[in-house]
Amino acid sequence: MTAKNNADPEDSPLGVLDDAASVDTAGIGILGGTAQVRVTLPAEEDDDLADDGVVDGEVGIDLVVDDVTLPAAPKPVLDAPRLDDVIDAVVVEEPVVEDSVPEEPVPAAEPAADLLAEEEAAARFLAKAGADRAQVPAAKPARAPQAPVQKETTMPEADDKPVASAPARPAPRTDVTLTAKRLGELGESARESADLLTSDRLLDPHRVAKPEPEGGWSHLLYTLSGRRLNIGDGRRARERKELTARIAAPLAGGARFVPVLSRKGGVGKTTVTALLGMALADAREDRVIAVDANPDRGTLADRVQRAQHGKSVRDLVRIRDDVRGFHDISAIVARDATRLDVLASDADPRVAEAFSDDDYRDVADVAAHYYSLVLTDTGTGIVHSVMSATLDLADQIVIVSGLSVDEARLASETLTWLESNGYAQQARDAIVVLNQSTPGTPLVRLGELQAHFASRARSVVRVPYDPQIAAGGTIVFANLLPETRKAARELAALLVEGLRAKAA
Template identity: 75%
Template sequence: MERVRTPAPEVALTSKRIGQIDDQRESSDLLTADRLLDPRQIARPEPEGLFQQLVYSVSRQRINLGDGRRARERKELDRRISTPLSGGARFVPVLSRKGGVGKTTVTSLLGMALADARDDRIIAVDANPDRGTLADRVGRSNGRTVRDLVRAHDEMAGYNDVSSIVARDATRLDVLASDSDPRVSEAFSDDDYRQVADVAAHYYSIVLTDTGTGIVHSVMGATLELADTLVIVAGLSVDEARLASETLTWLETNGYGSRVRDAVVVLNNSRPGAPLVRENELEAHFRSRVRTVIRMPYDPRIAAGSAIVFRDLQPATRQAARELAAAVVEGLRAPVGAA
């Protein structure tokens, strides 16, 4: 007798997520370190702080109270400064309308604080149409200048070509010096600065620009056009403070209003002793116009006019420079809207 075969029903072979197969089953992404690792079995780093170290030592490393307040604050500031920046290079010009208020010093301190805490490359460019002194403050000038970089612009094949022109200090800050001959440096133009910026953007994450005194010199147009955030330096006198405030007004009325709102003002004390002006009033004025105000204290090692060694500065100076660096990085992380 012939056997009759009944065709089997078709089964749709579709994939299912784990949650659709059985609600009791877990996917592998739930096996996190926080869930699985026993914190009692994980060695905590040795604490920082005098009392914390004492307890840790006396208890034979059984009692770890964690870091003291100062250590926590230092590490938090490190974290803020070293926050990664996505996208391309960021440009930060340092401006003032009056000479002698410490613009080049602030540029140096900001660059050193950034380079000391970050893993990426930082460069400070001296774009002063007159002879600038940024390379002198870093103290490792190699005789090469922005002019050399402009001439070699089309031949740059890698960072080694750039590193042969820039000078580098102990914090890993690279510095591009201005022309030493004032007659030559006067020819440094917007186009020249754009070529320097084009090279810097390929090899650096943050490009600081020590601008010339004033706001309308030959390089300022390109400097402001490329700027992602601004640092304005104000001295601690009535006329210096007014000029800094007038600089903000000029920027606002010339299409840079959003940059002003996001700017950082540095109140730089370049003279010994207590200033004649009331710093609290100055700070209140500028806080009404910009995002952040940083006070830079007087430091005799800076006032001497010699090369700045970051680790030799007074603790308050290094702290202020690091707070400035953190404020700048936070401004670079936030997108700036149209003016």
Template identity: 65%
Template sequence: MTPKNTPDPHEDDAMGVLVDAASVATTGIGILGGTAQVSVVMPREQDDDLADEEVIDGEVDEAVVADIVLEDAVAVAVAAPIPVAVDEAIAEPEPVLEPTVASAPAPVKEAAPVESPKKSLAPRTAQPEVTLASKRLGDLSGTHRESADLLTTDRLLDPHRVTKPEPEGAWSHLLYSVSGRRINIGDGRRARERKALSARIAAPLPGGARFVPVLSRKGGVGKTAITALLGMALADARDDRVIAIDANPDRGTLADRIVRPQHTKSVRDLVRIHDQVTGYHDISAVVARDATRLDVLASDADPRIAEAFGDTDYRDVADLAAHYYSLVLTDTGTGIVHPVMAATLDVADRIVIVSGLSVDEARLASETLTWLETNGFEDLAHDAIVVLNHSTPGTPLVRVNELEAHFASRVRSVVQMPYDAQIAAGGVMVFANLQPETRLAARRLAALLVEGLRAEASA
């Protein structure tokens, strides 16, 4: 019978515990319930290089065994605990070795080599330095670079997610109202045409100011009225500034057709302050403005002035207008050989010629084109717009279609301006109060003019 306080020599063997108390490091391996438990006490100074150790006659040095156990312990500590199968050589009972007897342990089955974290670290490869450098616009890749004006609303916004505005047109608006604003089929045909025409007039004009004189070699054909209508149609649809200048050497009536009689400033006042103008506020004190935002520079109405508005005066006014306006219309006189007419044509980008609906008026308009072609203004003549103005009510005696065919063979465009009682009365014209046909014709004239100017800029 074994005493209670005497340890059973086979108890540790049954648990599979290997204890080596004679080595410098105390090592214990326990297998409990199929899980390997390792406890290692490392010596302070010990070489972990196994390449220098030798195995002689099947014996394993204690330091080598400690190093192997150390590497296995580190690998177990890094990895998660895993189930370990009990080796048969360890599971069988082994005799207890005396500390003073040096004997080789039983051969251990070689396991797969496991590198320690220290040895598994590869040397870091030096990364090449990255040089940051800015690029100029000319060095950017690609042969085509878009400008900012190409970022339009139609291109960027999803039409399915954009709320449509309230439709215009009788049937469209009726359906929209009856459905409680849920059904929006868009604008009617007339509303679409009107908006498309407004977009043509409002198209941007690249470059500086554009000068457009309105010519006629015969008085009484409605040249001043056409100048006013064209200016109103342009100013009403565009966002930039438009001015109409009365450059008639004698007494002109352009301001009388657009603004109230209480306006007393004239082109002569602008000529006097030409050298003192520092901004638009100086010009706005001289010009008058109507409801469409059209600025009007009246001609000199003082009967005591003996000197007529001349070549130098017009060039001074044109120089100022070029700094503050995008479109400059000029109501000229009837004298095509007058010095002020030469200055007007020198700065002109496009011209508008007004013809009445009579034989002599049509001939004078056609002769004006001939004079331009033979005096160095051939391009202006070919790109001109001829307006056939119905200044009297009723059906004219001439065949209008024949007149239109004649001028269409000589100029770029021909427009018919219908009769309007408000214009024929000779008083102040209010653009909103004109007949719809008159406003439509004026807007078509403005659209053709803008398209011609844009075509010239892109050529």
């Protein structure tokens, strides 16, 4: 580097920049009152110097020293700091718009430690030169590098100066804490029981194979197509399955008691009790029991498969305090093919009358612990001792009538007696069964008979004549006529629907 002057550098009285040494050992000599130094440096790729002080790759710095008096001496070469340090101490910064009023001032960054050291080196240089006054442009603190921020642009008012908006402050970070509720913290309305996890709810119907269709034409088409064409069940099969679903509907709560009443013997009260119990037990998953509470030697156990042990309702009364589980009950009852349990009446006529109201309540209390439905085959007399407990525990009543004038009249009088003795609601919710016990066409008009009982009770069901039932032997539910089984199942469906309606 060379200090430029109008004369030859060696004869110039102003000063010389020694180029014999490197830049690290370069010095400046000041001989006169004013010295000008022009330094030419290579251009740097710095964006901070692009706006001010750089012209065609050069940075110009003028040092002006006035009224400097030095003693006569040969050209001294002062031990000065590096010229790069002095030049770097002068930092050019972008002009600041003074009219800008930020909403929130951003604190300026503190000068770096190495920048302060460079300023002190420049001061020592002037002191060694012996200057009385030195005017050196003050170095401005270097800007701290900042991340680029987005600025909001606001439209100035008519009389206001443009105001630069402050940089947008980042929103405070909010940490989202994920918490899991325990089962006890859930509301009662949001908790589901296990019985809601049904196959219809969980299984995809498009991926579940359809069962083999039932019905003549449906099954024939399914077979001829090599089990590829399944058009579903036939009409009769669909009706049968819908009836089964009605019978198998769940019953919430405890055991339900259903007495079967009749004021006249021989109308089929015991037969209807057996048919109703078989239809319920065949379709439902819970336990069903039929209790023979007839004090005059009932025949309910004779209508189902008899057990060889000969136990009766009297034995259950005797061990009621020692029953510890269902196996104690199963040793006394008789069970048929439909899973209907039957508790027979006492076969000894000498002690049959001793079966009292308290005895029935003891039997009902034990049966309620192990069965969902308890059917009771009552005696022919409404006013006998067992009838009071039977009606007090009744949830639904079934009244049986024959297809004759006197039998129908006695059945209607039974409804009247119930209405007059505090059981009016049970009478209105009752189901009347018109049982045909003789073959052929009945002499009475069935339409008129059904219309009469429909005006007094909730439902009326007609059970047709069946030779197996008329024979008086054991009833096998699967061997009954289709019309008889359908009538028994319809009676069971109406009974379950009535019990569910009362519980709702």
